[in-house]
Amino acid sequence: MKRWLGLxxxxxxxxxxxxxxYQGYARLRALEGQVAALEARVEAQEQALKALGDRVGRLEEEVFKAPAxxxxxxxxxEAPSAPAWPYAVGVVVAAVLLFFLLQLLRGQREREKVQEPQTPSQENLEASRMEDEGAPPPKRE
Structure with a gap:
């Protein structure tokens, strides 16, 4: 029985x-079929590219023959110029701010004059100094 079992x-x-x-052979035949189909596609694309190249060549000839x-x-x-209105607005705003700043400074100066009224002794000192410099004496009322 060992003999039959080995056989x-x-x-x-x-x-x-x-x-x-057989399975390997079948797969090989299937792959050969796929390769043949791919080769046919490549050949067709090659023909299409050759035809397209011929058309491009004819178009180039026509273009170069045409007078130019x-x-x-x-x-x-033309470069678009920048709008001028932002500059004008800036100048007007700067002028208004300068005006208000000058008004503020003038108001502070007037407040200082009002807060420090001149005393008669200060007036006499100024008058005597002016007389020393050669000014006529002030008229007294």
Whole structure:
């Protein structure tokens, strides 16, 4: 029986090898079919590119045969100028702020004069100094 078992095992292994070989062959045939289809697609695209190249060549010939104006530099587009109104508004705002600042300073100076009235002694000092410098004496009422 050992003999028959070895032969059966050998037959099963042989069948498995034959089946694996057939599967490999079938896959090889399928791949060959895919390669043939891809080669046909590449050939068709090659033909299309050649036809397109011929058309482009004919168009180039027509373009170069057509009369063209002499080459010149392209015209420079006009640059848009900046609007002037922001500058005018800025100048007006600056003038108004300067006016208010000067008014504020003038008001402070007047307040200082009002807060420090001249005393008669200060008036006499100023009058005597002016007389020393050669001014006529002030008229007294």
């Amino acid at each position: 059966i095992l050998l037959l099963v292994v042989a069948l498995l090898v034959v089946w694996a070989g 104006p002499p080459l010149s530099l392209p015209e420079v587009p």
